[in-house]
Amino acid sequence: MTEGYLYALLGLLSFSALGVFHKLADTLKCRPSPVNALMYGWSLMFVTIAITVQGGAWQTPPGVASLALPFGVSASIAILAFQAGIRHGDIATSWLAINLSAGLPTVASILIYHEPVGLKRAIALSLIPVSMALLWKDKHDAERRHE
Amino acid sequence: MLVSFVANGLGPFGLKVLTERGLAAYQQQYLFYWYLGGFIFALAALLLSRTGLLAREVALGAAMGGCSLAGQSFTALSLAKGVPGHIAFPLTTGGSLFLVAAAGILLFKERIGPFGFCGVVLGIASLVMLSVA
Numbered sequence: 001m002t003e004g005y006l007y008a009l010l011g012l013l014s015f016s017a018l019g020v021f022h023k024l025a026d027t028l029k030c031r032p033s034p035v036n037a038l039m040y041g042w043s044l045m046f047v048t049i050a051i052t053v054q055g056g057a058w059q060t061p062p063g064v065a066s067l068a069l070p071f072g073v074s075a076s077i078a079i080l081a082f083q084a085g086i087r088h089g090d091i092a093t094s095w096l097a098i099n100l101s102a103g104l105p106t107v108a109s110i111l112i113y114h115e116p117v118g119l120k121r122a123i124a125l126s127l128i129p130v131s132m133a134l135l136w137k138d139k140h141d142a143e144r145r146h147e
Numbered sequence: 148m149l150v151s152f153v154a155n156g157l158g159p160f161g162l163k164v165l166t167e168r169g170l171a172a173y174q175q176q177y178l179f180y181w182y183l184g185g186f187i188f189a190l191a192a193l194l195l196s197r198t199g200l201l202a203r204e205v206a207l208g209a210a211m212g213g214c215s216l217a218g219q220s221f222t223a224l225s226l227a228k229g230v231p232g233h234i235a236f237p238l239t240t241g242g243s244l245f246l247v248a249a250a251g252i253l254l255f256k257e258r259i260g261p262f263g264f265c266g267v268v269l270g271i272a273s274l275v276m277l278s279v280a
Contacts, residue, residue, distance in 0.1 A: 004228030008235045011221035012242040018214035019247035021207055023255055030204045037193040038200070038208020039215065040186035046216045047179050060176045063168060068177045071161030072184025078155035079185075080192060085148045092251030093263050094148065096244050096270045101152045105160040106277060113167060120276055127273035131266045138263030 022083060023091035032083035040076055093135045103128040178219070218243075236278030244271050 025035050051058070078098065086094050103125055109115045117125075165177055218239070225235045248267050251257040259267065 004225045004230035004235075007221045007225035007228060008230050008238050011218050011225060011235070011239040012246070014214045014218035014221055015239055015243035016246035016250070018211055018218060019243065020250045020254070021211045021214060023251065025204070025207045025211075027255065028203055028207070030201065030207055031196075031198055033189070033193045033196040033198060034200050034204040035208055035211070037186070037189035038205055039211040040182055040189045042209045042212030043216050044179070044182040044186050044212075046212060047175070047182055050216070050220070051175055051179060054175075056175050058176070060173050061170060064165070064170055064173045064177050065180045067161050067164055067168075067170075068180035069184035069187075072181035072186075073188045074154045075181070076185035076188040078151045078153075080189065081148070081151035081154065085151055089148065090251055090257040090259065090263075091255060092248040092257050092259055093267065095247040095251075096267055097148055098151055098155050099240065099244055099274060100270055101155040102240070102274060102277060104153070105163060108160050109163055113163070120279070124273045124276035127269050127276070131270035131273055134262045134266030134269065138260045138266060141260055141262065142258075 019091060019095045022086060022095070025083065026086045032080055035083050036076060036080045039079065089139060093138065097132065097135055100128050100132060174223075233279040237275040240278055241271050241275040244274065 050056075078101075082094070082098050106121065106125065110117055110121075161181065162174070162177070165171060165174070170177070222235060222239050225239075226232060244267075248259075252259065
């Protein structure tokens with residue numbers, strides 16, 4: 001179990017470093033298109049190595065590729081838009097805003113697969129637009145201060 | 148940011164569809180095609196923008212790609228080693244939001260107003276609740 005918690009901690013540090021690198025890329029005047037392409041290029045290479053080293057099978061049912069490709073495109077659009085948008089905002093609030101989109105698959109699961117909502121989930125989902133509104137208000141106020 | 152919000156929200160939903168179709172055993176292969184789809188789009192956008200590559204972009208791209216894959220792999224390993232999802236997900240999601248917000252303020256000298264601070268706290272609370280619900 002201790003080993004499991006160590007992995008969770010490493011996961012936490014990896015995701016945090018990813019957010020910091022997005023901001024660092026903007027600070028170092030890296031352009032969104034190359035950053036996005038290289039990030040996906042390297043990820044693709046790393047996952048290929050991981051599957052090969054672990055001796056994983058490459059043959060999959062046809063549904064896997066046709067499902068994964070459009071969702072991968074969607075995520076790539078998100079990263080490109082995020083890297084371009086970070087120029088106009090703070091990483092502290094932008095990283096939260098993009099992560100709050102986790103609410104969308106939850107809503108889709110409820111609507112499409114009729115998953116039960118539950119009180120905790122309902123409260124969590126209702127907090128997302130409130131949080132987004134507060135972040136928008138903060139950004140709006142900051143822009144007015146700079147005018 | 149709105150485009151990013153919607154597109155990023157749709158991205159992980161494929162895993163749910165994969166599970167519902169009884170193909171959960173192919174998660175690693177799914178991840179390969181998922182990154183491939185992302186790379187094809189990113190490459191097309193790069194070619195259309197007609198920009199070259201800078202050394203620092205190559206280095207940061209590698210670091211970000213490594214972090215993206217490492218984050219997902221370590222979280223999966225943590226779950227495989229018996230850490231319950233209601234601990235692993237809030238720790239990785241809520242914790243990373245807190246650390247990135249702290250890095251923004253401490254390393255990049257960003258200033259967050261009272262509304263922004265409340266938004267960050269509520270947002271972290273919401274995502275932590277969502278991952279344990």
